[in-house]
Amino acid sequence: MRILALIRQVLDAQETVRVANNKVDLDGRKLVMDTMDEYGVEEALRLREKGADAELVVVAVGPARVQEALRAALAMGVDRAIHVETDVAHDAIALSSVMAQIAQAEQADLILCGGQQADWDSQALGAATAERLAWPQVTWTRELELNGATLTGKHDTDDGVESFALSLPAVLTTQQGLNDPRYPTLPNIMKSKKKEIRKGTLEAYNVTPKVKLQHVAVQSKERMKKILDGKDAPAAAALLVHSLRQEARVIQ
Amino acid sequence: MILLVVPHAEGKISKAAYELVTAARNIGREGPVIALVLGSGVAAVAAVAARIADQVLVADLPELEQFDPELWSAAVAQIAQEGEASTILIAASRDGRAYSPRVAVKLDAPLLEDVVSAQDRDGALVAERYSFLTRVTETIEAQSAVTVVSVKPGAFAAAQPASEAAEQFDVDLQLPPRRIVVTGKEKEDTGRVALAEADVVVAGGRGAGSPDGFTKLIVGLADQLGAAVGATRAVVDAGWRPYSEQVGQTGKTVQPKAYFAVGISGAVQHVSGMNKSACIVAINKDPDAPIFHFADYGIVGDVQQIVPALIAELRK
Numbered sequence: 001m002r003i004l005a006l007i008r009q010v011l012d013a014q015e016t017v018r019v020a021n022n023k024v025d026l027d028g029r030k031l032v033m034d035t036m037d038e039y040g041v042e043e044a045l046r047l048r049e050k051g052a053d054a055e056l057v058v059v060a061v062g063p064a065r066v067q068e069a070l071r072a073a074l075a076m077g078v079d080r081a082i083h084v085e086t087d088v089a090h091d092a093i094a095l096s097s098v099m100a101q102i103a104q105a106e107q108a109d110l111i112l113c114g115g116q117q118a119d120w121d122s123q124a125l126g127a128a129t130a131e132r133l134a135w136p137q138v139t140w141t142r143e144l145e146l147n148g149a150t151l152t153g154k155h156d157t158d159d160g161v162e163s164f165a166l167s168l169p170a171v172l173t174t175q176q177g178l179n180d181p182r183y184p185t186l187p188n189i190m191k192s193k194k195k196e197i198r199k200g201t202l203e204a205y206n207v208t209p210k211v212k213l214q215h216v217a218v219q220s221k222e223r224m225k226k227i228l229d230g231k232d233a234p235a236a237a238a239l240l241v242h243s244l245r246q247e248a249r250v251i252q
Numbered sequence: 253m254i255l256l257v258v259p260h261a262e263g264k265i266s267k268a269a270y271e272l273v274t275a276a277r278n279i280g281r282e283g284p285v286i287a288l289v290l291g292s293g294v295a296a297v298a299a300v301a302a303r304i305a306d307q308v309l310v311a312d313l314p315e316l317e318q319f320d321p322e323l324w325s326a327a328v329a330q331i332a333q334e335g336e337a338s339t340i341l342i343a344a345s346r347d348g349r350a351y352s353p354r355v356a357v358k359l360d361a362p363l364l365e366d367v368v369s370a371q372d373r374d375g376a377l378v379a380e381r382y383s384f385l386t387r388v389t390e391t392i393e394a395q396s397a398v399t400v401v402s403v404k405p406g407a408f409a410a411a412q413p414a415s416e417a418a419e420q421f422d423v424d425l426q427l428p429p430r431r432i433v434v435t436g437k438e439k440e441d442t443g444r445v446a447l448a449e450a451d452v453v454v455a456g457g458r459g460a461g462s463p464d465g466f467t468k469l470i471v472g473l474a475d476q477l478g479a480a481v482g483a484t485r486a487v488v489d490a491g492w493r494p495y496s497e498q499v500g501q502t503g504k505t506v507q508p509k510a511y512f513a514v515g516i517s518g519a520v521q522h523v524s525g526m527n528k529s530a531c532i533v534a535i536n537k538d539p540d541a542p543i544f545h546f547a548d549y550g551i552v553g554d555v556q557q558i559v560p561a562l563i564a565e566l567r568k
Contacts (some may be wrong), residue, residue, distance in 0.1 A: 013520045017387045024384060093356050093363050121383045122365050125351035127321060131354035136322060136431040139350045158260055158347045161495060176503050177489055210362035215391040217276035223548050231552020237561035238419035243549055250531045251452060251477055
């Protein structure tokens with residue numbers, strides 16, 4: 001079988017957000033594989049370690065720099081990578097068409113993808129890719145097992161945690177708590193340098209963005225930052241309660 | 253027509269349904285606001301929906317007892333096509349965001365996801381939404397005859413119910429077979445005020461020290477304030493608190509009038525779930541904790557001492 005992990009390269013969560021030329025400025029900033037996607041890469045590796053006879057392929061769409069993120073996945077242990085190069089930003093619905101076409105060409109059985117991307121704040125890529133393939137999808141997976149062609153596990157829904165069972169093929173979205181992604185070892189980093197990153201261009205996939213970005217602004221709600229010293233706990237508590245009641249008027 | 257899918261749980265219509273109606277009425281597109289109710293045993297939900305929409309379509313079917321993204325998306329796409337809907341509004345809850353992308357693909361429509369505003373401008377739909385872990389506001393535009401919009405809970409005011417009830421119609425659906433078998437459910441009803449709807453939230457992190465410490469300090473302070481309880485991912489992963497209380501990127505997004513972050517360092521993943529709160533209060537022993545950058549008020553000190561002092565002060 002073949003497992004695809006879809007990844008994106010995003011601004012490191014610890015970096016401050018800056019805007020230049022009406023978009024979030026990524027020049028010279030620390031960019032990483034989206035942590036939500038990293039759980040998918042790790043889970044693919046674990047499924048194989050637990051016995052699945054699977055080839056693992058990592059896929060990314062984006063500018064040349066996303067190869068760093070693909071290399072990181074290869075260094076974790078994924079077998080090979082596919083990079084569809086484009087400098088044009090696409091929304092999740094448009095990108096899902098590329099992902100579905102790749103999944104078909106690769107005859108994939110299982111697709112893993114982050115539950116929410118840290119740049120788009122979107123949860124749509126996994127679901128939209130599943131729809132294009134006419135596959136079922138499970139979002140926000142927190143536990144997963146594969147027995148033959150049957151997936152069982154637990155995932156988060158609106159009102160709690162649900163246990164599920166389904167047959168491959170399927171799309172699963174991943175999140176924190178599913179596993180602890182491994183750090184690449186030096187031998188694996190060396191090995192990964194010889195692994196294939198197959199390059200393609202977006203033109204081959206015939207997609208156009210469905211959503212246009214008009215304007216981007218960093219949120220700048222100024223906080224008052226009235227911070228008290230709590231060495232004298234009762235005094236600090238009294239002052240805080242007074243401020244919240246009389247000044248902010250947010251509590252009774 | 254403008255089609256909206258009525259969110260409901262446990263036989264009751266959700267607050268988000270009223271917000272979807274407001275979003276639909278303010279969007280600036282022609283046609284009636286049609287509410288679609290999907291589920292099993294949903295007569296009461298449909299009756300309430302009839303007070304806020306212009307017409308209600310009901311599919312009350314045993315097959316729809318349990319949410320499934322494939323069934324829901326098939327039903328919504330079918331009704332949208334039959335009614336030639338220009339706009340389809342879906343609540344951007346976790347389940348809503350799981351099936352709305354499938355609706356968009358089925359209709360070959362753009363998806364405006366998790367929006368906080370949406371307005372027609374010369375035929376294009378212009379919306380605002382948050383991105384980059386809720387640190388950026390982006391304005392996006394979709395030019396299409398049909399657009400799917402998922403609406404962030406809490407972003408729109410609730411519509412006022414009318415005295416007259418709109419007409420209800422049963423609809424026939426061609427549903428696909430269910431492929432995901434739900435083998436169990438762990439519901440987490442804490443019996444407290446709902447986190448996403450609370451005016452005041454008291455949230456705790458690892459700084460609470462232990463499960464008992466959390467109960468005594470965080471829940472104790474919440475009880476004193478009549479507030480909902482929130483928790484960080486670390487606390488939920490450690491099994492101290494149920495998942496339903498988790499606030500942040502992988503949990504709930506809240507925007508109460510007051511948010512108390514107690515023993516919470518302020519990782520971006522947590523902050524992205526609460527930084528829209530009107531007033532943020534931070535209590536942490538580390539003066540350099542990032543949470544103080546987001547705080548309107550704060551106390552640097554040991555939560556084990558500060559919180560009991562706060563509870564005592566509030567009791568006075």
